[in-house]
Amino acid sequence: MNKLLIVGTVAFDAIETPFGKTDKILGGAATFIGLSASFFDVDAAIVSVVGDDFPQEYLDLLTNRNIDISGIEIVKGGKTFFWSGRYHNDLNSRDTLETQLNVLADFKPVVPEKYKDADVVMLGNLHPLVQMGVLDQLTQQPKLIVLDTMNFWMDCALPELLAVIKRVDVITINDEEARQLSGEYSLVKAAAKIHQLGPKYVVIKKGEHGALLFEGKEIFFAPALPLEEVFDPTGAGDTFAGGFSGYIAQSENISYQNMKNAIIHGSNLASFCVERFGTERMINLDKEEVYDRLKQFRSLTQFDIELE
């Protein structure tokens, strides 16, 4: 089984949407990535940090999904990273109400020996120095390195971010962030500029409007599945990244053609994530549901105009 190394936050979230609000619940980029990747046959491991306020049952939940958590440091007397946010009525934008870095402030990632030769590395959204710190511990070049990031790091750690972007094969980023990073409004032009920063593949996430994959002049598009109700978008981008990297790790095929499939798998899994608060839907999801919805993606997008 191929090894997928995931770095990112494991955290508490408190979320408000037009449909309700939660107390502190399980969240974090690495959590969503790991849960999503666990739908593929991969040997996945998370590198992260939590405080000793983090419930054992949450850790067990990851272990039960066959996710290796030996790289999750538990800081004695420390408090787990906490994020709280409120979504606007259209669910397309949100305000951050509170961010407590806590144990994340001094986090030095340690990659378990067994995963230093990972086949695929998924760098979830986190300080670019932490992402870089993980890459520096690898003993061989992975088949594929995927990086997810956000505007926050462009604002306050751009040189470090650019340094890590230079070393990755795939970057996943949302549309507004792609515009900020490139200075281009057109996503086609933005992707071309981001290519020049290093990544051979650029994935631009457009939320409910789907995701674009760019490789040079080639473009592939995966829609988001139109849903009756989007309940909570938290973690959708991470779930997408987890599906993408999990599928690539399983299939051992990093061709552009196969990345198209990976984008569809990522979009498919993300479509479940938004149906409930936080990780709730991903935890109660089974493989059959995932497979059935892939068929919906096919009928949603496939047509049969005859072309030479």
Next chain:
Amino acid sequence: MNKLLIVGTVAFDAIETPFGKTDKILGGAATFIGLSASFFDVDAAIVSVVGDDFPQEYLDLLTNRNIDISGIEIVKGGKTFFWSGRYHNDLNSRDTLETQLNVLADFKPVVPEKYKDADVVMLGNLHPLVQMGVLDQLTQQPKLIVLDTMNFWMDCALPELLAVIKRVDVITINDEEARQLSGEYSLVKAAAKIHQLGPKYVVIKKGEHGALLFEGKEIFFAPALPLEEVFDPTGAGDTFAGGFSGYIAQSENISYQNMKNAIIHGSNLASFCVERFGTERMINLDKEEVYDRLKQFRSLTQFDIELE
């Protein structure tokens, strides 16, 4: 050759975008629909009205595309409908600067005898009473009636609009209009409510974010082609409708499967329309370019995950 009857405005537009502005140029829903439909093997005719200020060369332009203009009334001493608008920087929204109804104010459509048994009828955006007036003149039920409309008629002629919506097979409408018409934010729920108003097929246009086709629980999605530069969105929705109805008329196949293809053809043609001001790109477009870009649509959307 199958007959496609088009009703809609033939007009002057004056457009401002971040890229420049035009004087009075050729515009109007029926103009864009006709030009777009002319890329298919159909016997198309336009029912509309202009003043005698309308240049003969514009009429010739339609005739040269084999579009029958005997249903375009020329009002002596009358002035042609004029619309002027300014697009915002993101090109996703616009302000109407001026609307002069002119000859459109008293327009009574007259369907030429030859087209009263049209195979497909495309009701372009216009007062719903005019759209209804066209349907009332038909001597046999068309294979398909498609209606395009806009929020303006929902605001000021809703009962008349609902009456004509009840009689059509397909409605094309943009996302905000679908929300207004249905009172539902979710486009899936909006489409379900609009189905109940009459149309078996609901097409929701999302501009740069593509278009959705709904038939009951079935959903198909066509992306807009990601472009380096969108120059002027004017007429894109009409061009989409012209490609959709033109392809359906040519293929004589009104199955849901074939409507998927029609949506792709519509999206394909619309992707050219936005590349220049007004009708400029459509007028200088050849069939080979159209065919080549269809291949781009295929590589943009088609994937090969194996599913039973």
